[in-house]
Amino acid sequence: MTIKHTELALNGGPAVTNDRVLIHLPTIAEEDIQAVTEAMRTTFVSGDGPACREFEQKLADYLGVKFALFLNSATTALDLAFMVKDFPADSEVIVPNFTYTSTALGPILNNLKIVLADVRPDNGNIDVSKLESYITDKTVAIIPIDYAGNPAEMDEINVIAKKHGLYVVQDTAQSIGSKYKGKYTGNHADVGTFSFHGTKNMTTGEGGAFVTNNEEIADRVKIMREKGTDKYSFLTDNVTRGYYQYVDKGNSYVQSNINGAMGITQLARLNAMNAQRRAIAEFYLSELKGIDGLDFIKITEGAEHNWHLFGLLVPPEKRYWILDALRKEGIMANVHYTPLHQNKYYAHLGTDEDFPGSMAFYNRLLRIPIYPSLNKEDQQKVVDAVKKVFAHL
Ligand SMILES: Cc1ncc(COP(=O)(O)O)c(C=O)c1O
Known part of the structure; x- marks a missing residue:
């Protein structure tokens, strides 16, 4: 100086x-701009298009998970993580006190009660030594987050979750590309929820992904993110001669094909x-x-x-x-x-x-x-x- x-x-x-x-x-690189432009020229600008599907496959391969579903935010991924489970109303979900509101909104939007847990003073991740003190006979799930991209102590969390039969949603909004014990985050919980918001390490403008190795969960989320319809299989197989069914509850959480194109080029870098x-x-x-x-x-x-x-x-x-x-x-x-x-x-x-x-x-x-x-x-x-x-x- x-x-x-x-x-x-x-x-x-x-x-x-x-x-x-x-x-x-x-x-934002030239190839992102080109990819978005080309996606627009195809005129497939609505949700769950070919670029979205390609991005989902590439993301699943990159992370090493079975299913990656592209959504319009991590907040919607967190909502779906609880929508898909149908836990009884008033069940309790443990949420770290030091997090973004979206972590808590997932359970709240699904009529569940949140219980706030303390975090470590040295890194802001959930304090595993205090975790069991929040568990009651109404607890159904825990949502550790990876603050700053630094993974939560998932081995210890999973031991406690297994002991008490809890569902684990890892809020991986910030940790795309981080690893824990040799594997990318997204592999250490029942569900991982990534964000591709403009501030994140890769971005699709707004956007997120729901990742899981559980086929049953993935199949229902494909329906729930598309307003409870079976449009996913309609687009893939098209065996129903032009219509699709309303088969479940849901919301409108698919992401545009334009953003899918940007996901592909961002993920490559x-x-x-x-x-x-x-x-x-x-x-x-x-x-x-x-x-x-x-x-x-x-x-x-x-x-x-x-x-x-x-x-x-x-x-x-x-x-x-x-x-x-x-x-x-x-x-x-x-x-x-x-x-x-x-x-x-x-x-x-x-x-x-x-x-x-x-x-x-x-x-x-x-x-x-x-x-x-x-x-x-x-x-x-x-x-x-x-x-x-x-x-x-
Ligand atoms: C831990 C955490 N969870 C969820 C979110 C929400 O992400 P999104 O803006 O994609 O909904 C954020 C946003 O920064 C976050 O930090």
Whole structure:
């Protein structure tokens, strides 16, 4: 860092950069644009088209799962994960307190009761040591999430789930391309739910996938995502001479063929894009280690991280000051996931005292920029700004 940067921009000094470094940026390549254009030219723009089917097959092959169903979001995948089970109303589902609202909406939309569970203070994933304390005779399922793309401790979770006969839905919204014990996420639970939202490691604009190895579940979800109709087999076999039946309940969760085309080209580059994220994360880890008061998110044992997010763990009483100082230096930093119980809709489900791990993690967390096209110069600016701000702590 040069001497001219010693005065903080927050106190009137020169900023590390006047060109703001963004926190997320999707990687849209020429081949994505071409694929989308070609899909539009075919005029098959509605849902579950040939590009969607091809993307689903490629995604299943990539992950090593039997079934991958392309949807319009991870939120709808979570809804389907519970719609398909017909659990008795008021059954209980364990949801980590530190997550996005969609994790809880899956069970809630299906008239189930959520029970919020505490998370680990060092990485925000569900705290396995506390998990059994939330299980009652009404518990039917658990939804671990892979915060920041770092997989939950699925071996331990599955042992507990098996012991109590629970259904496991892994909210893999953030972890496409991450591995746990040598296998891609999506392989370690009854169901995995990925997101291809614009902020994710691969994107179809909006989008998601429901993945499972269970044929019975997959067959019913194919119907439920298409308004409860058997249009899936109608499109495949067309043996019913022009009509299809309404065979179940459902909703309209298929994704357009245009987005399917983008899924194919994005997936083809996913490992390369994740490798670029990994190189940035390694640069940050080596450049920022040893700074007083600064720590990193603990990576799960046996995990290979897709580096969806890069989080710093900072002194809680200084977190907002650091956030403001970094932003003034030209670096976008942000907090993440207000714990569910701190939100109006979930406020009746507990207080800060009930979730010490969640509060400890949330209060220390500050995200900094990471995305494949973040060039070396901007990576250096991020490092310079963090060092500069911490030098004034
Ligand atoms: C853990 C988690 N689950 C679900 C979602 C919802 O994803 P989508 O926007 O695809 O519905 C998100 C979104 O960021 C998420 O972080």
